[in-house]
Amino acid sequence: MCQLHSDDSAGWWRTMKIRVFRLGLVCALAVVGWACGSDNPARPSMSFVAPVGQQPTDGLSYNYNQQPVRLQVVNAVRTGSSAVTYNVEVASDTGFSNVVFTVDGVGEDPSGVTSVNLPELEGNRWYHWRWRAVVDGVVGSPSATQQFFVRPNIILGIPSIQRPAPGGTVYGVRPTFVVGNASVEGPAGAISYEFQVAASDSFSPLVASQTVSAGPGETTWIPSVDLPEGSLFWRVRARDVANAVDGPFSAAAAFERRFGIDLDNVVYALGPNISKWPQTATITEAYKAGDTLCTFYDQSWPHAAFLGDPSVAVVANQWVFVEIDGVWYGGAGHWMRPGQYCKTEYDDHFFVDGFAGRAPFNSLVLRSGQVFGVAVSTPARFYPADKTLDERSDVQFVVW
Structure with missing residues (x-):
């Protein structure tokens, strides 16, 4: 039986360790050779790294109606020219256990940036x-996980144009615009309305514009600047500023801004509302001289018996309109006989004494x-007494 001395024993163990190390190294190299060898089907023909997410930037928010969201990456960097495709995952959790969209085999865009559109997301x-x-x-390894937010599905309808109506006429330099409020679906915030007025239906440039808070049922707006005379257009849209959601604009509504008074909005202190009476006469000249007011017009209306007295024929009344605290008030004044155009008594007591104590003229x-x-109309002061045709002239302005 062979025995080893202590010195021989130590040497034997050193020899055995070297042999085992060499054997392990050989085995490791063999494994690497197999993994990277040409006969291993899982070996890529080149080295590559993960693509880099580019769009949307991390944490970006989208309005629901901005979908589809487009994902975009910078192509993976690699050492060769082999074809590269991409697998895409979208999940509602950071661990990707609830995947809502996935697609494999997305072809690489040679521009250096590859993208894919997502379907509509909740x-x-x-x-x-x-x-x-x-x-x-x-x-390969996944790109760094990024996130984006899709805001709630808020749908704002189209407001309904009310005043000025399409094709209508306004006279005030700062008329009141009125819309019926738009329908609202979803968890919207406070709704406001953006009004725009322009000289063309392209709305560039704008004549006036402002966003105002919604009113109950309808929303009104008065411009902060005077509107020019002539043909204008206006439109409006609903907005949810807090959620960055805008509804569609209403169709452009054309209207005419004229110099004058909007008879529809006059408060009639004495006499009927003549805004709907057809304008069949035009005032050719109007002026005040002393206490006399002259209103020449180009129409011959039939006469009526003044308060039933056939010996006194009247054909018209002079009208006066005065603006008080932003509101126009009107009243039928002096009677006019056939061929008569001028009337007197237009002095400091005219309004106080001439309108039967009616406010605010009193x-x-x-x-x-x-x-x-000023204007003229067929008999109207004691309407419907002495009624004839229910016609009127235009309105002209006179200096007191």
């Missing part, structure tokens, strides 16, 4: 996304230089 939710490059069937005194409106 609103009011965060989404997480990543890409993987695939080379020769080998799936306390009104115009001063020199103030502007008021």
